[in-house]
Amino acid sequence: MKKETEQLWASEKYTVMAKGYNLYKEVQGLMRDAQTNADYEKVTMLIAEMKKKPFERRALCNTLEHVWGYFKKSAEEVDKEHFFSLLNTLRESDEEYYDETPYEIDLFLQYLLQKYPSEYLSRSTFIKN
Incomplete structure (x- = not known):
């Protein structure tokens, strides 16, 4: 167990x-x-x-920053800029709760995981495969 x-x-x-x-x-x-x-x-x-x-916006932003840690050393600048642009849009949102990760962010996380593989993150339910 x-x-x-x-x-x-x-x-x-x-x-x-x-x-x-x-x-x-x-x-x-x-x-x-x-x-x-x-x-x-x-x-x-x-x-x-x-x-x-539901996801709390503030907690979701914090989690995304944690997940970014798996990509930050290998990510190209263009990917970094896009990630933080999506994150800032989420931070500025008026919505406090989300039933799921916003679609654009989820899609970009999938892209990052494919481009910069992480065995640990690939087993996470946070990033849909």
């Missing part, structure tokens, strides 16, 4: 972070302290509940 929960957390970490940083920290703490199958089951159920919540 421990290994499965750790794999689940690795794949859902950025999705949960984009729902709310406090939610991310809650799961991170539970993962750190988990010892029994019941503990890991609780984490699994909590992740499932959090996935139902």
Whole structure:
């Protein structure tokens, strides 16, 4: 159960972070302290509940900056400029909550992942494949 929960957390970490940083920290703490199958089951159920919540704009922007860290060393300047243009548009949006990552951003993340592969990010549910 421990290994499965750790794999689940690795794949859902950025999705949960984009729902709310406090939610991310809650799961991170539970993962750190988990010892029994019941503990890991609780984490699994909590992740499932959090996935139902909408993305918070501020948390989504923070998560995008974290994800950008996987690309920043290899990304061309044109890709960097486009990414931060999309991020700034999101930051300036009047919407506070999103049911999903805005389409243009999601599409660009897929492009970045294809152009600058990351095995870890490819397993993340945050970037749709």
